[in-house]
Amino acid sequence: xxxxxxxxxxxxxxxxxxxxxxxxxxxxxxxxxxxxxxxxxxxxxxxxxxxxxxxxxxxxxxxxxxxxxxxxxxxxxxxxxxxxxxxxxxxxxxxxxxxxxxxxxxxxxxxxxxxxxxxxxxxxxxxxxxxxxxxxxxxxxxxxxxxxxxxxxxxxxxxxxxxxxxxxxxxxxxxxxxxxxxxxxxxxxxxxxxxxxxxxxxxxxxxxxxxxxxxxxxxxxxxxxxxxxxxxxxxxxxxxxxxxxxxxxxxxxxxxxxxxxxxxxxxxxxxxxxxxxxxxxxxxxxxxxxxxxxxxxxxxxx
Numbered sequence: 001x002x003x004x005x006x007x008x009x010x011x012x013x014x015x016x017x018x019x020x021x022x023x024x025x026x027x028x029x030x031x032x033x034x035x036x037x038x039x040x041x042x043x044x045x046x047x048x049x050x051x052x053x054x055x056x057x058x059x060x061x062x063x064x065x066x067x068x069x070x071x072x073x074x075x076x077x078x079x080x081x082x083x084x085x086x087x088x089x090x091x092x093x094x095x096x097x098x099x100x101x102x103x104x105x106x107x108x109x110x111x112x113x114x115x116x117x118x119x120x121x122x123x124x125x126x127x128x129x130x131x132x133x134x135x136x137x138x139x140x141x142x143x144x145x146x147x148x149x150x151x152x153x154x155x156x157x158x159x160x161x162x163x164x165x166x167x168x169x170x171x172x173x174x175x176x177x178x179x180x181x182x183x184x185x186x187x188x189x190x191x192x193x194x195x196x197x198x199x200x201x202x203x204x205x206x207x208x209x210x211x212x213x214x215x216x217x218x219x220x221x222x223x224x225x226x227x228x229x230x231x232x233x234x235x236x237x238x239x240x241x242x243x244x245x246x247x248x249x250x251x252x253x254x255x256x257x258x259x260x261x262x263x264x265x266x267x268x269x270x271x272x273x274x275x276x277x278x279x280x281x282x283x284x285x286x287x288x289x290x291x292x293x294x295x296x297x298x299x300x301x302x
Contacts, residue, residue, distance in 0.1 A: 001121065001122060001123060001124050001180075001184055001185045001226070001291060002117075002119065002121045002124050002180065002184045002185075002284060002285040002291065003121070003180055003181075003182070003183055003184035003186070004115060004117060004121055004161075004180045004181050004285075005282060005285075006114075006115055006116060008114075009181075012114050012115070012157070013051055013157040013158070014051070015114075016050070016111070016157045017047060017050050017051055017157070020050065020155065021046075021047070029046050029047075032045075032046040033045045033046055036049075036152075040063060040064070044060075044064075049064070049152050049153060049156060050155060050156050050157065051156070051157060052153065052156050052158065052159075053158050053181075054144075054158050054179040054181050054182050055182075057145060057150075057153055057156065057158065057159060061145055061150050061153065064150060064151075064152040064153070065149060065150060111141070111160060111162070112128060112139050112162045115162060117162060117285050118285060118286050118287065119164075119285050119286070119287065119288050119290075120162070120163045120164035120166075120167050121161065121162070121163070121180035121184070121285065122142075122161075122163055122164070122167040122171070122180070122220075122224050123164060123166070123167050123224055123226060123229065124284065124285065124288060124289065124290060124291045124292070125164065125166075125229065125230075125233075125288055125289060126163070126164020126165065126166055126167065126288065127164070127288060128162045128163075128164070139162045139163065139164070140162070140163045140164060140165050140167075140168040141160050141161070141162060141163070141168075142160075142161040142162075142163040142167070142168045142171060143159055143160065143161075144158075144159050144160075144161050144176075144179060144180075145159055145175065146172075146175070158179075158181050161180055161181075166229075167224055170223065170224050170225060171223060171224070176219070176220045176223050176224075177216035177219060177220060178216055178217055178220050185212070185217060185291070186281060187212070187214075188210070188211075188212040188214070188217050188221075189210075189295045189298075189299075190208060190209070190210050190230070190291070190292050190295040190296055191208070191209040191210070191295075191299065192206055192207075192208065192209075192237065192241075192296055192299055192300070193206060193207040193208070193209055194206050195207060199238075199241060200241060200242065200245070201238075201242075202238070203234040203235060203237075203238050206234070206237070206241075208230060208231060208234055208237060209227075210226060210227045210230060211227070230292060233289060233292060236276075236289060236292065236293065237292075237296050239276075240275060240293065240296050240297060240300060240302060241300065243274055243275070243302060244297075244300040244301065244302045247274055247302065252267070252270065255270060256270060268280070271297070271302070274302070275293050275294075275297050275302060276293060277289060277290035277292075277293030277294060277297075278290045278293075278294070279293075279294050279297065281294075
């Protein structure tokens with residue numbers, strides 16, 4: 001739903017590769033490269049797969065699928081997964097002691113921190129969080145293309161998506177079409193459908209609709225049950241309806257005159273304060289439900 005935006009993505013991807021390559025060592029990297037060259041082609045190597053961008057993974061994923069019916073592919077697939085255990089420890093801190101974790105410079109904690117996102121890009125409902133490294137916990141890391149089917153992209157930078165537990169579970173081994181490194185649901189809007197005059201004081205007075213004319217986006221909405229999940233947040237919409245009645249233009253102007261430069265910086269800051277969510281496209285990933293709040297606020301003229 002929310003596009004992952006970071007001006008330093010290329011640099012982060014390179015850091016991701018260098019850190020893992022340093023951890024594995026040159027000999028293991030060469031082993032990977034030799035396996036890939038033998039069973040596929042010498043034009044592919046560990047670095048190319050690790051840094052493959054979303055459109056490149058789409059082009060390569062059918063070549064590098066874990067097809068167990070082909071002996072050569074299965075052999076490489078099996079060897080890669082065995083070696084992946086080392087990287088899984090490195091990247092996710094699996095079964096790591098405190099002292100081991102201290103010497104790991106780059107792992108899932110740093111991935112989440114460097115991407116600087118606060119909510120799940122799939123739903124904008126769940127929080128992306130990091131606890132202290134010593135606790136061994138971080139947000140869920142979803143493999144956009146499932147690692148059980150596409151093991152060669154199991155640790156590719158652009159295949160690792162920080163997500164909430166609910167979305168990671170709903171997705172499981174399913175593939176979705178809208179990649180959060182490429183686009184979000186900017187053109188798909190939550191819509192308020194008023195049923196009767198009680199909509200000012202009751203959630204039964206209106207319906208919430210979240211559908212798109214884009215079939216791929218609708219498929220993703222269905223995969224993550226977003227239309228259903230967001231029905232649990234109609235109380236937020238009711239509050240927005242009531243705030244729209246209270247905070248008319250003259251009242252907003254009065255508040256700006258009295259508090260601009262002290263309680264808030266500008267009109268956009270005031271609108272965020274009133275609505276409870278960020279209202280610009282590049283900031284809605286900072287707070288849960290901001291996509292919903294932004295769309296309905298715009299519809300209401302709040």
